[in-house]
Amino acid sequence: MKSIHLALIFIFFISGVFSQEKNRTRTNQQEINKEIARNFYQDLWFTNNTNNYKKYVADEYVVHDIGDRKNVKELAITQKNIADSFWENGYFNSKIDYQIAEDDLVMTRWTGSFTSNTLFGRIALETKEPISIINVFKIKDGKIVEFWNHRHDIETPQTLKFTVKGFAIGLLIALIPIMLLIRVKRKLKVIRSKRQ
Structure with a gap:
């Protein structure tokens, strides 16, 4: 009976050691994944070290983004191209607020503002107020394989900028038929004057 108790104690001890080792390994991997995400942002x-994109992003990854980019497969170079388009038009003033990791997922909340040095950048990209962004990366074999992007610019002037742009585009679309109508009216006037 004593040997059964010793065997059970030994089994519990060994399972506890393996459990602790598994938790330690998982925690270490989560810290490594957080570092991969931090370096990606950096x-x-x-x-402007966009040529380093290959260090962080898998050759092909899945993106869940705003607009039409939902559940879309993209090549790693796409992240470089997006970052380059920003750097060609200005610069970021950004910082990581915090990160949370669980298993192969890393959530990073970062805040940044963009200062433009081009006309296009001022119109389309510049932010007077900092915008908070939450990204969630799925990391596999040391590379980002899936990417969720969530921007928090609803309460910033960005929303007003998009509203004004939408109004301007709508106004332009509405002016096209009016211009055509005016042109047709002028032609009819010329035709009537020739008949008289």
Whole structure:
């Protein structure tokens, strides 16, 4: 009976050691994944080292973004191209607020503002107020394989900018038929004057 108790104690002890080792390994991997995410931001968005994109992004990844980019497969170079388009038009002033990791997912909340040095950048990209963004990366074999993007610019002037742009586009679309109508009216006037 004593040997059964010793065997059970040994089994519980060994399972506890393996459990602790598994938790320690998982925690270490989560810290490594958070570092991959931090370095991704540092190189592509906080400094203009976009050629380092291959260090962080898998050759092909899935993106869940705003607009039409939902559940879309993209090549790694796409992240470089997006970052380059920003860097060609200005620069970021950004910082990571915090990160949370669980299993192969890393959530990063970062805040940034963009200062433009081009006309296009001032119209389309510049932010007077900092915008908070939450990205969630799925990391596999040391690379980002899936990417969720959530911007928090609803309460900033960005929303007004998009509203004004939408109004301007709508106004332009409405002016086209009016211009055509005016043109047709002038032609009819010329035709009537020739008949008289």
